[in-house]
Amino acid sequence: MSCTPTQTGINLTRLFAFVLWFSVLGAIQPAAAQSNVQIPEQAPEQAPAPLNDLGSQVPADSGAECGALKTVTQEFDNGARWSMCLDSNERENIVLSNVFYTPPDAQPLRVFGSLRLSQLHVVYDDSNVTFHDVTQFGLGGAFRVTLNEDDCPGGTLLNLNGEAAACTLLNKAANTAVTTQSAPGADSLSLFSISQVGSYAYTVRWQFYDNGALEPSISAAGALQRNTTDTRSLFGRVLEGVTDKSWLSHTHNYYWRLDFDLGDSGTDDAVYRIDWPLQPDGTRIKTRTRLTTETSDAVQPDEFRAWDIMDTDAPNSIGYRIEPLHYGHRLVQADKAPYTEFDFFVTTHNDCERFASQNTRFNPECDDSVLDYANGESLDNADLVAWHRISFHHLPRNEDRELMHSHHDSFLIQPRNILPVSGASAAPNNLAPVITLNHHQSATVGTAVNITSVAQDADQDTLTITADSLPDGLTLTERGGITGTPTGTGQFTTVLTVSDNFATDELTIEWRVIGASQSGVIPPLTLPFLLLMLWRRGRLRVRHAN
């Protein structure tokens, strides 16, 4: 397979640097690193493209104002709207700026100053080869693929500089079965662009949902990039049909840079770390810690850690949550790339802190990696930037040759408290629970009682059921019934209450618990006594005479 040159300018210095680099690798790892890597033709090195962050100067109620940039706007059936400005630069390719979400029947809400993929590592299992694709190569410029109709079926191709650079597709709700009480599935707009970097074709996609959620994702297609002639190596697999090559396993490690600017002011956002530590008694208690200085944070799977970026520190402020739900794989190279020990970073906004790694290549006046950016500056009244990464380890299979079946990774940025709460109280829609147990109950000492359910709730809400003074031996079950075996006779009055949190039903139940003898079984000692009484009154004799 050959790389089709799509760009005329070849930077020989850069090419030489790569050749040199691989020679050095070859010297270190003679056995493993017989690389077939194809060196993409480089566009002439340029100064970094200008960033599109507009800070907080744009009035919050205006929606996106894009100036010379392309505006992308999508209205949804539910009345919601997303709008943003689109640009493409040499390194990150797609940069979205001035991103607004307008909830149904509400004012536009400024959400992000800018959004971009800020690094893409490919880390091969055989050695210390790590590609930093965004900074070593780039996803834009000559690496950006001109899209065709097949890339964008039923969608809209977006031109930048006269080239079909991106596609927007409207996805109707996932069309999964729902019940009549379900919230509808969310429609979404996906905006993506494709970049060919070496053998890989990356689709970098932003999916904007009508409920305010955003799902950044990346798919890799194209072809496997590297192999080794050491076919017995444990770093990859020989695939059918090519017996002299082992295709190397590798990790894709993706970083997104999310410049949050929630609400009217981009400098009053608050970031929280949320944990739910398990208590000795089996319960969990939420701990919500505001991060007051720049922080590098790691996932904590045992404590269900997540991060909130909220408009203000007020209770129930609008905001977004990042839950690390795509963490079955996690790349850690503590010595070589200390930033891989962390999964979420919050930093103050700085235009020259642009790439998660190798930043000094383009921004020599700033630090080199996101770990260095997070160096303890106060987040008070600062414009916040959140960084999140996910990784995926790829073990080659036959299906990956010659052309590779696409693999896909994404995460969700979920809205909190953003949709307008319906003005009318929702509780009147509640259907009250109803006690279905008869108010007269009888039971017998020694005979098991098994009432499976005492109440019903048309909404199937979870019911809280209490009963005071049940007859001795009877108890409420977890599922809302009454079971047990009565131990003593008598009349009992039980007040049964059932609540679905909004409405309550109450019923007083009269129990008559009788002894076993009262129910027709004659205990052994009473029989001689009865016979004696009957005989003395002559009745037994009469019966005898007949």
Next chain:
Amino acid sequence: MAMHANVRDSSHMTRPTFIPWLVLLTFVWLTPPVGAQSLRCDQASTAFEIAFDSGAGWQGCWRVDPIGGLTLSSVHYQTPDGNSRHALAELGLGGVLLHYDKNDSSQELLTQRGAMITGQPVCAGTTVASSDSLTTLCRTPFDAGHLLRYQNRQVKRQAGVRLSHAAKLGSFDWSVSYELLEDGTVRPGSTLSGRLGQFTDNPQHGNDILGADAADAIKPFAATATVVTNWRVDVSIGETFDNDIVEQFDFTSDNTSFDRRLMSQQTLNVETLRRTDPERFRKWRVYDAELSASTDGINATRVGYLLDPQPQSYRYRSNTINFAQFDLMVTVNNACERFILNNRSVYPDCADALDRFINGQLLADEDPVLWFSITRRIDPTLNDWPTLQPRKSQFSLIPFDWSQNSPFEQAVLP
């Protein structure tokens, strides 16, 4: 360009009356076992057939189990060149643990709240494949994005069909879906919506989400909770079910030498409980011994499914259910071992819980069943009242070495 699946109904199999059913059975019996026409579904199930424009497709049976909900069985995948291969003996839910943070233990929703067939499913904008008074199957063709894309050559997009069903599960609405993709991938998923059922007066265990309704509420805080969805996956590649082999892969960093990652491969020989190991990229593969190469080692062709635990990120723990801390369990298939908890309430002759299913049986020459869990949180916001915004979880069974190379690349390469 195959954009949408060509969806064919098999509704003639839905609820035949007694005599036609006998006739049909005879017909099925006499037909040699190739292709979907001969697919035999048990009386409780209905056949489905999916044909994509590329020639790839799926055949199988579906039913709505009264406890477990939508369940697929006898699932066959057909490659674009028309070869049909048995893929899954059965795929369904094994259990749903709901653990409110305020409580010391969880409840298993399927067996305790049961009745996945209650409620009226709605299939907006989708094709209803079959319906009677209790069950509706939604089948929806969808575009799963690029399958192949290289340079500026032609593109191959991937088509898929989603089979789904929804029901009430307590106050929740619970939707189960299976996405069957053109390349042989299967994505089981579930979506939680409906209404929040539990509230508390302790703000450490819940969120103040009721707004104006708070005044009406007896307990003002919507309870936060963990939901563990467990899937029972009976992968059976090929027509012989008892020759599938389960393996575990780890990729361990070699700190002494440039962070190389050494692949290690372990055959799981005995029924077992396993956890994910994200930093070793742990994953599992089931393959068919007969269809695969007889040679050993990582390079040998292994026809099977890869279960990559990417979406399992949180680690649930329970003081009362020890096995719930594990992510993958492997057992020998036993038709009456179906639900991870309270199994005896449905199948009185078998053990009651998953940890009892795992009793040292050897997996060699047996039909293995994988039980895979995904943990998600419910941490409600103002937007989750009165209706919970949908929460979806999904994982993938990825075909591994099913063909010598990509069966679709002819569509792209010149």
